[in-house]
Amino acid sequence: AQKVTQAQTEISVVEKEDVTLDCVYETRDTTYYLFWYKQPPSGELVFLIRRNSFDEQNEISGRYSWNFQKSTSSFNFTITASQVVDSAVYFCALSEAGRNYGQNFVFGPGTRLSVLP
């Protein structure tokens, strides 16, 4: 069965600090997708990134970067030069390939990030 672990429950940083959110996953499938979602105080989950299991290339998007390592089953998320607007709960998620991806969508418990001015 699949599982997603986010060991950091809460993180507080001061603005402009870099911060890394950890995500470790378990799956027996060789084909799967990993995601990061952001949930700001408004409540809606906002999609940030999707990565498939065959693509271990790291990705950078502005101040955000993601490090995918199959050898350690990790998909970590780094925010560089954090800003107060980055304060949110961040969820890592896993979806295994199958006849319907929706059947196998699993979320981690989330990490609450507070960026202090």
Added chain:
Amino acid sequence: DVKVTQSSRYLVKRTGEKVFLECVQDMDHENMFWYRQDPGLGLRLIYFSYDVKMKEKGDIPEGYSVSREKKERFSLILESASTNQTSMYLCASSLPAVPEAFFGQGTRLTVV
């Protein structure tokens, strides 16, 4: 843009009431989901629907039922609300062949 709309942002209901949470999506997605979000537990799947009138139980279906009479609408029903169902409820939709879900803004339900 995909839009998933939940009928209420905040709801307060009394114990024993029948509660309906409504969700509508406008992108013709086959899949729709209801999740419950609690601190430290992340999102837990209550029910999943992959087509009209089709549904599958998720991880925590007890105390809930669902209805999908039209493709765009997925309702979550609490037959007799209890205080332990106080939570944030999130609806989502997706396409079967695309591993990405789109979420509504959530309904924060308080049962008193």
